[in-house]
Amino acid sequence: xxxxxxxxxxxxxxxxxxxxxxxxxxxxxxxxxxxxxxxxxxxxxxxxxxxxxxxxxxxxxxxxxxxxxxxxxxxxxxxxxxxxxxxxxxxxxxxxxxxxxxxxxxxxxxxxxxxxxxxxxxxxxxxxxxxxxxxxxxxxxxxxxxxxxxxxxxxxxxxxxxxxxxxxxxxxxxxxxxxxxxxxxxxxxxxxxxxxxxxxxxxxxxxxxxxxxxxxxxxxxxxxxxxxxxxxxxxxxxxxxxxxxxxxxxxxxxxxxxxxxxxxxxxxxxxxxxxxxxxxxxxxxxxxxxxxxxxxxxxxxxxxxxxxxxxxxxxxxxxxxxxxxxxxxxxxxxxxxxxxxxxxxxxxxxxxxxxxxxxxxxxxxxxxxxxxxxxxxxxxxxxxxxxxxxxxxxxxxxxxxxxxxxxxxxxxxxxxxxxxxxxxxxxxxxxxxxxxxxxxxxxxxxxxxxxxxxxxxxxxxxxxxxxxxxxxxxxxxxxxxxxxxxxxxxxxxxxxxxxxxxxxxxxxxxxxxxxxxxxxxxxxxxxxxxxxxxxxxxxxxxxxxxxxxxxxxxxxxxxxxxxxxxxxxxxxxxxxxxxxxxxxxxxxxxxxxxxxxxxxxxxxxxxxxxxxxxxxxxxxxxxxxxxxxxxxxxxxxxxxxxxxxxxxxxxxxxxxxxxxxxxxxxxxxxxxxxxxxxxxxxxxxxxxxxxxxxxxxxxxxxxxxxxxxxxxxxxxxxxxxxxxxxxxxxxxxxxxxxxxxxxxxxx
Numbered sequence: 241x242x243x244x245x246x247x248x249x250x251x252x253x254x255x256x257x258x259x260x261x262x263x264x265x266x267x268x269x270x271x272x273x274x275x276x277x278x279x280x281x282x283x284x285x286x287x288x289x290x291x292x293x294x295x296x297x298x299x300x301x302x303x304x305x306x307x308x309x310x311x312x313x314x315x316x317x318x319x320x321x322x323x324x325x326x327x328x329x330x331x332x333x334x335x336x337x338x339x340x341x342x343x344x345x346x347x348x349x350x351x352x353x354x355x356x357x358x359x360x361x362x363x364x365x366x367x368x369x370x371x372x373x374x375x376x377x378x379x380x381x382x383x384x385x386x387x388x389x390x391x392x393x394x395x396x397x398x399x400x401x402x403x404x405x406x407x408x409x410x411x412x413x414x415x416x417x418x419x420x421x422x423x424x425x426x427x428x429x430x431x432x433x434x435x436x437x438x439x440x441x442x443x444x445x446x447x448x449x450x451x452x453x454x455x456x457x458x459x460x461x462x463x464x465x466x467x468x469x470x471x472x473x474x475x476x477x478x479x480x481x482x483x484x485x486x487x488x489x490x491x492x493x494x495x496x497x498x499x500x501x502x503x504x505x506x507x508x509x510x511x512x513x514x515x516x517x518x519x520x521x522x523x524x525x526x527x528x529x530x531x532x533x534x535x536x537x538x539x540x541x542x543x544x545x546x547x548x549x550x551x552x553x554x555x556x557x558x559x560x561x562x563x564x565x566x567x568x569x570x571x572x573x574x575x576x577x578x579x580x581x582x583x584x585x586x587x588x589x590x591x592x593x594x595x596x597x598x599x600x601x602x603x604x605x606x607x608x609x610x611x612x613x614x615x616x617x618x619x620x621x622x623x624x625x626x627x628x629x630x631x632x633x634x635x636x637x638x639x640x641x642x643x644x645x646x647x648x649x650x651x652x653x654x655x656x657x658x659x660x661x662x663x664x665x666x667x668x669x670x671x672x673x674x675x676x677x678x679x680x681x682x683x684x685x686x687x688x689x690x691x692x693x694x695x696x697x698x699x700x701x702x703x704x705x706x707x708x709x710x711x712x713x714x715x716x717x718x719x720x721x722x723x724x725x726x727x728x729x730x731x732x733x734x735x736x737x738x739x740x741x742x743x744x745x746x747x748x749x750x751x752x753x754x755x756x757x758x759x760x761x762x763x764x765x766x767x768x769x770x771x772x773x774x775x776x777x778x779x780x781x782x783x784x785x786x787x788x789x790x791x792x793x794x795x796x797x798x799x800x801x802x803x804x805x806x807x808x809x810x811x812x813x814x815x816x817x818x819x820x821x822x823x824x825x826x827x828x829x830x831x832x833x834x835x836x837x838x839x840x841x842x843x844x845x846x847x848x849x850x851x852x853x854x855x856x857x858x859x860x861x862x863x864x865x866x867x868x869x870x871x872x873x874x875x876x877x878x879x880x881x882x883x884x885x886x887x888x889x890x891x892x893x894x895x896x897x898x899x900x901x902x903x904x905x906x907x908x909x910x911x912x913x914x915x916x917x918x919x920x921x922x923x924x925x926x927x928x929x930x931x932x933x934x935x936x937x938x939x940x941x942x943x944x945x946x947x948x949x950x951x952x953x954x955x956x957x958x959x960x961x962x963x964x965x966x967x968x969x970x971x972x973x974x975x976x977x978x979x980x981x982x983x984x985x986x987x
Contacts (some may be wrong), residue, residue, distance in 0.1 A: 249280035249549070260287035266621060273613050281550045281599060281607040287625075288517040288555055289524060298301040298750040299782040300492060301626075301759055306767045309774035312739055314436070318616065321362040321442055321513060322432075323737035325637035325740050327804050329697050330436050334368035337376070337429035337705070339783035343428040344397075347484040347515065348390045352397030354487040355428040357559055358461070360405065360512035364496050367440040367503040368432030370774065371678060372692050373402050375412040375428050376705040376744065377669075377898035380421030382661055382982040387416075390424050391808040392983060398428070399672035405496075408681050413705050416661045422788030427706055427744040427781075429800045440503045442564045444526035444534060444591050451534050452571070452590040453494045453519070454563040454578050457544035462557025462645040474795040485505050491560045491583070498581040499562060511566040520554045522563040523597050527611035527750055528618055536589035538601040550606035552598055565591060567753035597712065607897035610763050627760055628753035636714055639847035641833055647912050650886075650963040653838070654975055657883045658890060661838055664978035668985070675745060676928065688733040688814050688879050691805065694949070696872020699810035702736030704801045709794035711836040711850035716758045718850045720765025720797055722920060725858045726881060728773050732862045733877040733923060735812045735869040736803025738773060743780035748792025750784045756793040772855040775801070775861070812869050814878035815895020819954035821875050822932045823892075823900060827861055827922030828945045830902035831913030834898045837882050838916035853920045857943070861921050864942040873931040886915040886960055888924050894972045899957040902950035911963055926952055 245334035249257060256269040260283060270278055270286050280287065282526035292298060314324040314332055322336035340355025348704040356373060363370045375398055380387040399858035402409045407430070444451070502508050510529075519541070527533050528637035536611040538553045546558075564585075566574050571587060578585035592598075613619030647653050657663055665684065675684035682700060683691035689704040706727035712719030728738040743766065770777060780800075785791045805811060816823075833839045834848025868874045880888040885905075893900050907914050927935055930957040932948055 246298055250768045252277050252280055257283060260284070261291060262287055266290060267746050275608065276587065279607050281554060282549045283784065285520050285607060285609055288520055289614040290620055294517050294521060295930050296782055297621045298623050298625055298784065299425050300328065300616060301622055302763050304698050306763065306777045307770045309779050310740065312555050313776055313778060317777050317779045318969055321365045321400040323740065323742055324366065324439065325778065325802060327699060327701065327756060331694065332434050332436055333342065333701060333802060334366045334434055335429065335431040335742055335800065335802055336362050336428055336779055337798065338781040339744050340426050340428060340745060340844045341423065341783055341786055343484040344394055345422070345424055346904055348393035348648040349601035350484050350486050352371060352394040352426050354403040354485040354559055355426055356398055356401040357487045357489065357492050358515045359428045359430040359514070360407065360492065361515065363430045363432035363511045364499055364708060365440060365442065365511050365801060366432065366434060367500065368434035368439045370407045370430055370432045371680065372431040372690065372703060373407050373409045373429065374703055374705050374800065376410070376424035376707065377412065377414045378420040378796060381416055381418050382547050384421060387421060389981050394424065394426055394834050395669045395672055400491045403674045404675055405493050408675045408868065410675050410681055410692065411703055411705065412670070412685065414666050414669060417794065419791065419793050421711050422790060423786045424792055424919065425746050425786065425793065425796055427798050429742065429950070431703060438504055440508055440511050442526055442540055443529045444532050445530040446567065446591055447464040447593045448507055448568065448570055449591040450566050450568055450589060451536065451843040452566060452574060452583045452585055452979045453541055453561060454564055454565045455583055456488070456491055456558060456601055457542040457584065458553055458556050458561065459544045459558045460552055460556060462597050463552055463555045474701055484506050486561050487559045495560050495562065496506035498578045500585050501563065502574055503840040505573065507562055507566055508565060508572040511637055515560040516557065516719060518555060518557045519563065524609065524611040524614045526563065526565065527597055528615040531595050533592040534602065535592050535594045535598045538585055538599060538896065540588040541584055542584045550601040554599060554800050567963055574592060575664050575692060593948065625750050626753040627754040627757035628923065630754040630759055636847050637849060639834065640798040644839065646910065647807040647904065647940045650912065650915065651966050653912065654886050654890065654964055654966065655971060656841055657837055658782040658975040659980055660841065660973055661979055662837055663883045663887060665976045665977060666979065670981065672895050681802040682808060682811050683734060683813055687741050688730040690735050691811050693808050698807050700811060701735040702803035702805060704730040705798055705799065705800040706730060707796055710795040710846050712762055712797060713794040713846060714835045714848060715850035716761035716795055717765035718853060720762035721769040721855060722850060723775060723797055723799045724766055724769035725853060725855065725920065726879065727799040728775060728862060729879045729923065731801050732804030733814065733866050733879055734805065735810050736805045738775045738801055738803045740778050741770060741775050741799050743797060745782045745786055746786050748787045755792060762795055762797045768922055769855055772859055774892040810869060812877050814892060815876055816892045816898045816900065816926050816952045817875045817896060818953050819898060821952040822929050822948045823902065823950040823952060824925050824932065824935060824946055826864065826925060826928060826939060826944055826946050828919065829906070829914055830919050832919050833913055833917045836884065836916065836918045838884065851918055851920045858921045861923065861944050864939055864944050866934060867938065873927055873935055875928065876928045877923055877925045881941060882918065884916040884918050888966060890958060890971055893956065893958060893968045894975065897956050897968060899955045899968055900950055901953055902960040904947065904949050905961050907961065915960065915963065
């Protein structure tokens, strides 16, 4: 039993509200809603629920412009803990991506670990068993010792939590740029599978039904984590370590099994993870969904620290906890299940017919709030901020490509690109993850997209996270389009039809008109691409205030893409397979170097415009690729992205240590632009010579330019139009060792 204590609470004033991150107008709004001065606990509740992290007050109006419906979507975007997509056979995929940027900047190991834990709980509270985890990571340059520390600890945190929990980490992306030095981005994605009839909802309904807290005890870790995530990183952030939650993957594994058992037994009326804002968020959001309320007795909440106030208990973000609504007749059934898994299952209140959440402690009413006034899309504030096209675009768009010096040694340029941390193998990171847990991984990290077999069927799903933030920086709208297009192209290269996306939108301070312009433009681009490619948005996350005293990060709208393969025996990988196969380039090369890794290596700057993109052409290219793979004419397929055509061909050689002769590229302008430009809508495929003519004819029928540009060789040697001659084994060694060397763990 929790100890009764007398806690002196501070007087609530405007100044205290401002210290909680509320504005004067918002405080006045709270006074109007309540008709009185809020209690200290109520002030804490409003401050976290109206924080950017929980309320999306500066983004929800823009997000509503995204395409959020489709014939395969089983729940609307944002309606539940995660998106839910029908894949046939009575099965659905639950998937979502979220950020844990600020906690990871302060305490990288726990910040990354609890980011993984939180997104996994979003999946299994839907009744879905997690089958895969992905990530998208951004850091400063590896020459910085602090960046090395953050990189190592984030990767270890992700690996330790996922491996211990028992979910394969199958794909991701890692980029390095000085703009992320003080504010790394740590985005975690999780994917689960559930039968249609076993989906659980985050709702509180049925007057008199019991409210139970299950899982771990509640402590003081993570208090005000939501508001911490809604402010800029500064020197004072180090003092906010208590805002960083502490995770326990072994407890989470027990919670997974107990939760799924309870849902499948039919005992659960509603359930929600206690993530951001903890008990506050779960109680108010579940209540608002059915216009009901709750009466909660905090004396019943299992605590692991003495003397916790109602404010602290309501705002704690201690991990591995759920809020569950059950009928009274199933109270003991729930307790038996969670007792078996050695977890708390304690009744702390009941559902009421009033639309208010009432909070009691030590016999006192500590707070009473209208649930509807707190939640996203309800009574929480909604703002549309001022926009202004950034001044920096005048400088970046004044770039003249021909001012770039012509290289004297193209092979040296290629080796330099392969050694760039943005292009080099990320094996150092993903070898710390176990991609094979559960034994359903067909394609793991290091390929265009991951592929997971769906047990009991012939199906598989393809998964990818993607974003080139340099493109978004140079042209937010087109950069947003490219992010969706490239993530779709990556799953298409495995033979998967893109179905839907989740997104994690990482930007700077929304009160800066230039930042907000980036945000609106990028979201518009994402929406345009999703409409053409028929990949609706299932939900996701917005992370603002990604800034440090040196400035904002590049706008980084990360896309998590889901694709479906009807026959897992037809999965295609990126590496060349057979000596003698033809190498065919699908798509057109224009030699665009704006925002490219090549240009950055030459100038040290991000200049130019993002590569051009025709979304209808992109759609036709993807349709063509899927048809060719379905016909069995494609031996390998690889998207051309960072580093351009030369890097893509080299990567195709590395997987099986084969060589290539590229003899027929059209070079009507500078060869370096052709070889290292990052033109969009291009895929390199290999095929048996007997299939090449049919491929070219089908390509023509789809309006896609296609050309046999070379052949695969048994000797591991690369020759590209006599401009590049490289030993593949040597180049692969450079590609594989670049990051270990940069972090001090290689030769």
